[in-house]
Amino acid sequence: MKFGVVVFPGTWSEVDCYTVLDEVFNVSVEYVWHKETDLSTYDCIILPGGFSYGDYLRCGAIARFSPVMESLIKFARSGGLVFGICNGFQILCEAGLLPGVLVRNDHLEFRCQWTDLRVDNISTPFSARANPGQVISVPISHGEGNYFAPHETLREIENNGQVIFRYSAPNGDMAIVNNPNGSINNIAGVINQEGNVLGMMPHPERCCDSLLGGTDGKLIFGSVVDYLWKKT
């Protein structure tokens, strides 16, 4: 089992993701430079958070043209696991690997805070360790995490169970007050129809050590690790 963590110019949570996989889960992990074109040796590719290419145009809009993206699309089509976190989620949407877009937070400000997420689908490689409807605490840190999809797309992903995480109250109730950025239907994370590409705005790599205030992120990375163990 081998993880690859992609490094674009301007990425800043590659070390955070690497550290969790290496030190918390003791699995094999490597950095993947954005100019890399061969991903065939990896089982899961992580697109970490940051401001790829400065995100001056639109989040993820430039990164999607990076050389690594072409091979990433091939990798995803052949069933490899792809996990986009924050800026990685934005890039996956820009690249068309995930439905919808991420626009500026409705209050127009950057927000770094803890959020509660309800896990709405546990039959995925990224969420199998959760109980149905379990609420986990994971921090967000973004200025453009306001998920939007047109009516048709939204209905489709809701019907298919593609919404994996939603911002919620600690008891799982859905309310506007628990939505930190204006995301439609409180959506915090979605998966593609095939079930191998996940994107989420919150940062699970920031909560895999009790010293940092929580360990719920382990549930997500742990699900991936479990899945890959079973597969190999």
Add this chain to the structure above:
Amino acid sequence: MAFDKDVLDELAISPAEYELIIKRLGREPNHLELGLFGSLWSEHCGYKHSKPLLKLFASDNPRLLVNPGEENAGVIDIGDGYAIVFKIESHNHPSAIEPYQGAATGIGGIVRDIFAMGARPIALLNSLRFGPLSHERNKYLFDGVVSGISGYGNCIGVPNIGGEVVFAECYSGNPLVNAMCIGLLRVDELVKATSGSSGNLLILAGSGTGKDGIHGASGLASRSFEYERELRPTVQVGNPFLEKILIESCLEVAKSGKIDGMQDLGAAGLTSASVECAASGLTGIEIDIDLVPRRDDDMSPYEVMLSETQERMLISVKPENAESVKEIFDRWDIDNSVIGKVTATNSVHIVSGTQLLADLPVGLLTDPPQYVIDSVTPPYLEQLQNYDLNNINVPDTSPNMVLMRLLSTSNLTCRQSVYQRYDHQVQTNTVIPPGSDGSLIRIKGTEKGIAASTDGNGRLAYLDPYVGGQIAVAEACRNVSCTGAEPIALTNCLNFGNPEKPEVYFQLENCVKGMADASTKFSTPVISGNVSLYNETQNTPIYPTPVVGAVGLTENVRNYVDMSFKNDDDVVLLLGASEVVCDVDYLAGSEYLEIFHDLIAGQPSIDLEKEISVQKLCRDLIQYDLLKSAHDCSEGGLAIAIAESCIKGEIGFKGEFETRGRWDVQLFGEQQSRIVISVKKGNVAEVMRFCTDYQVEVLNLGKVGGERLYVPELLDVSVAEISEAWMVGV
């Protein structure tokens, strides 16, 4: 005289200084040469009015691997092969003109200072001052500054772990924006800001040089200004994305061991970077203007040398290493060019191809005149210090109402709306996030932790510059001690008015003495700092505002506490006092006095010996795992400290202490050297024994529990109510 007064004014060179230049040089300088003098002899680069005072700061400590005088900042050994460097710097004047870019480039500049030394930036902090937000202009400045810090800081992947925001009328139109960065490095990977040896090549990496920020150092930072619009082109524009890849590429270059020196281009751009490198390397330098990559085609040599374009770094390499350094920058898509070389001449030569444009001795440029002003005690001091505070009436309203009102005032209310706009978690080290007394981060791969706090009370320094200076150091260290970490070194930013005025110089001189005496007593060397003078508008200076950044070390990062009360029946104690004071003198300079009596008066006081014992006791109690919480009792006094611990812990407090005398003084007096702690019932006896051993006074305040903050006969409010009052925010 070859140059008229307008030209000299633009460079902030006095006629007398111009005469001195001619005398020392033995000839008239040309315009380019004059520009170099103007920059390097500016207050910002040359510390003309502050250097003699800055020598008072202690810089003698076994932890110091490199002395502050030798590099951009001193280097502090934290054991296990690791060291830290840190520095605070002001960007007040640019932020007053263009708040977003002023604050953003303030972050960029301080971060470059740190990674230029080969250290990875691991934390940012800041200290901000504004006029009241009821004025539109102040609100514009406040929003712009916070957005600028957020926009730049969040993009570069360095957590913003703490800071302070303070409001007072004197900062109207002249905000203070002080940014601090902490860096971590392996001891053997330190990079020096030197030119290296003669024959070395000078590589300029990063942004193309443009026309932005010319005369920033001389014009903006080194004099008062009234006509802000005219100065807008002197503010630089930041590119945080470029900064981020510059960080990564420069750290890779530093790690490669292929470079001899590195220096960031900050104030006075290429001029100060190259001349300071040469001065430190005891060499000469030659820069070929034609080789400097530009963003703008029609730039004069003068503009190239004085441009303050951001995100640039100057690197000195041996010729045989130039290619491998270039490869690293190329891989990161960082533009880089050889623009000159190190020479054995002791002179700065600026050339354009074969044509010599400037020829000045390095030593002359780096040796500006120094001024010691005969200080005069400001006339207001005696009157304010001797004000009889007994004349103050106890308010007609209930203590409950006073508490509620104070909690919602701009200086005491919750700051979450500010710090939630900063990424404070990236790098996954943040143990105590912003919003407590001090913040704490872990050092991965070790059991160590680094705590930090910025602090400075302008009002107290205004009432007594010497004592105010001492208190700034004491409070910053106290905040760090409240996490369990031991303060090991300091940085400071001295924000003052025009030092050429004898009354302002008095404030500067005495404040520095107070800070210096306190840092010596605390054994916390001052490893870096920055001076921002000429902070005035309409001829009125700001409060003398010393800002101290204290950094502490803990060997066991898992033994820490924050300020929140935890469990029912935990016992609440006050360290540093045997009774709740009712001496009216402790109202001096308090928030309560200003808010309820519209008065800034009194004589602040502090006993440093007591302060040191209280802090040591608090740290040791935390390290022995005897405390549940610790909270510095400062602005707002005891009632505010208790209320904050209740709000953060979402739990009540039941007071059991004796109350007598004036309740306003007891609840809201600001006696120094006090810490509110909470202790598990079973540990109280042991904590008391510690207090006796350390000879620190202690008072039983009451118990944690319930849903109300209750003090017999004085306070009885629900935690929900005070929480709502406090959450109003700025």
